[in-house]
Amino acid sequence: MFELQDAFARKFQYLRLSVTDVCNFKCNYCLPDGYRPDGRKSFLTLDEIRRLTRTFAAMGTSKVRITGGEPSLRKDFTDIIETVAATPGIQKVAMTTNGYRMAKQAADWRRAGLTAINVSVDSLDPRMFHQITGQNRFHEVMAGIDAAFDAGFEQVKVNAVLMRGLNDGDLGRFLEWIKDNPIQLRFIELMQTGEMDDLFNRHHVRGALIKEQLLQQGWQQKLRAHNDGPAEVFWHPDYRGEIGLIMPYAKDFCASCNRLRVSSLGKLHLCLFGDYGVDLRDLLAEDGQQAALQLRLREALADKKATHFLHQGHTGMTPHLASIGG
Ligand code: SAM
Numbered sequence: 631m632f633e634l635q636d637a638f639a640r641k642f643q644y645l646r647l648s649v650t651d652v653c654n655f656k657c658n659y660c661l662p663d664g665y666r667p668d669g670r671k672s673f674l675t676l677d678e679i680r681r682l683t684r685t686f687a688a689m690g691t692s693k694v695r696i697t698g699g700e701p702s703l704r705k706d707f708t709d710i711i712e713t714v715a716a717t718p719g720i721q722k723v724a725m726t727t728n729g730y731r732m733a734k735q736a737a738d739w740r741r742a743g744l745t746a747i748n749v750s751v752d753s754l755d756p757r758m759f760h761q762i763t764g765q766n767r768f769h770e771v772m773a774g775i776d777a778a779f780d781a782g783f784e785q786v787k788v789n790a791v792l793m794r795g796l797n798d799g800d801l802g803r804f805l806e807w808i809k810d811n812p813i814q815l816r817f818i819e820l821m822q823t824g825e826m827d828d829l830f831n832r833h834h835v836r837g838a839l840i841k842e843q844l845l846q847q848g849w850q851q852k853l854r855a856h857n858d859g860p861a862e863v864f865w866h867p868d869y870r871g872e873i874g875l876i877m878p879y880a881k882d883f884c885a886s887c888n889r890l891r892v893s894s895l896g897k898l899h900l901c902l903f904g905d906y907g908v909d910l911r912d913l914l915a916e917d918g919q920q921a922a923l924q925l926r927l928r929e930a931l932a933d934k935k936a937t938h939f940l941h942q943g944h945t946g947m948t949p950h951l952a953s954i955g956g
Contacts, residue, residue: 632924634689636934640887643692644859647682648894648955649673649710650699655728656764657752659791659820659829660950664764665699673894676706678914680713682892685923687719695724695748695859697955699894702731708742715743722746726789726956730767732774737781747778748787748816753797754807762796775813787814787874792840793833801840808871816861816874821902825949837877844873854886884937893954898930902954903938903946 634642650673656664674682683694694714701707702725715723724746725739732749739747749771753759756768778786792798808815819837822830841862849864852872860883861874877883884901891899896914897907908930913923938946948954 632689632928634686634691634890634927634931636931638934638936640885640934641690642888642890642931643690644695644889645683645686645691645693646695646697646889646891646955647679647714648697648699648892649679649701649707650704650894651953651955652703653698653700653728653952654703654730654765655700657750658762658764659793659826659833660823660956661952662764665952671895673704674892674896674911674914676709676713678896678911679710680717681914681917681920681923682896682910683714683717683720685920685927686890687717688920689924689927690719692719693722693724694720695726697726699952699955700728700730701725702727702735708735708738711739711742711744715745724748726750728763728765729771729774730765733770733777736774736777736783740778740781740783746785746787747783748789749775749778750789751775752790753800754803755797755800758797758800762793785812785814787816789816789818791818791820792835793820794835796833798835801843805869805873808873809869811871813871814861814863814874815871816876818876819878821878821951823948823950824946837875837880841875841877844875849873860886860889878938890931891955897954898927899954900930900934901938901946902948902951902956904935904948905946907947907954 653661653665656662711723714720722745723743726748729749751771752762759768760766775786804815817840820834844864849866852863852865861876864873896911898910899907913919
């Protein structure tokens with residue numbers, strides 16, 4: 631078996647698969663003007679997703695995160711979960727969502743084989759939530775989290791991007807919330823992407839600062855498992871919930887990289903901040919192309935760089951995270 635491994639001996643067991651770049655939210659740090667439809671695009675079909683996942687699984691992938699855009703906007707989203715979950719070798723099927731459809735569909739997703747949900751909630755203040763996301767849907771999203779627990783998910787992960795002068799004052803409120811709730815709250819450090827104006831300079835909060843505060847308050851860091859995501863995870867004896875910090879600017883963030891991305895148009899991205907995508911679509915047309923696809927993946931991986939170059943202000947080709955799957 632060809633394993634997905636790069637020149638730095640990093641192994642890739644974790645695929646982040648974008649199934650659409652359409653989104654119905656207008657987060658100020660991602661798609662502030664909303665999604666602009668482009669009728670010429672056709673996103674990966676169910677059959678293409680099946681072939682892709684099967685090939686990655688044959689090369690050692692055990693976890694797939696389905697993302698977007700907003701993945702739940704796809705009409706065949708439940709079928710996508712089912713297809714990925716039915717792939718031999720795939721043990722974990724996660725999704726990242728804005729929670730818009732969760733109250734109605736969490737139980738269906740669970741039945742289809744979804745094992746983990748990450749939902750983005752940038753503020754626990756409904757007005758601030760509206761200001762950041764452009765959608766006045768805080769209560770629906772919170773109802774979606776309840777629905778996920780009711781459907782049998784033991785833990786829900788919540789993503790929040792803390793921004794100076796906007797929601798950074800929410801930290802205490804967030805901590806209070808997870809005291810009795812089995813939520814892993816993940817603070818994602820704001821990343822600079824191509825289409826950002828001066829928002830980054832105005833609102834960026836260093837993840838290391840939050841880490842210092844947590845350690846001072848008695849939070850303790852957990853060890854990582856091999857197909858864990860990028861978060862440093864902390865626990866506290868007085869809290870049912872946990873905290874994850876995703877700090878792409880931290881030293882050595884890339885050393886533990888175990889993820890590859892495929893965009894909704896079928897391009898392999900070796901890094902969220904890379905300069906190019908490798909087209910896979912011509913090798914997803916028929917079942918018999920698996921060996922050729924494996925070869926292309928192997929050759930592409932040889933070119934994965936040791937690190938992103940975010941520190942030097944290099945944001946690569948990604949205009950915003952919705953375009954290749956955040
Ligand atoms: N629509 C889904 C959602 O809202 O979670 C999935 C796609 S969204 C691009 C995935 C995650 O990326 C969200 O948690 C979002 O907050 C995060 N994100 C987007 N742009 C970001 C940026 N510039 N810096 C940090 N996180 C970002």
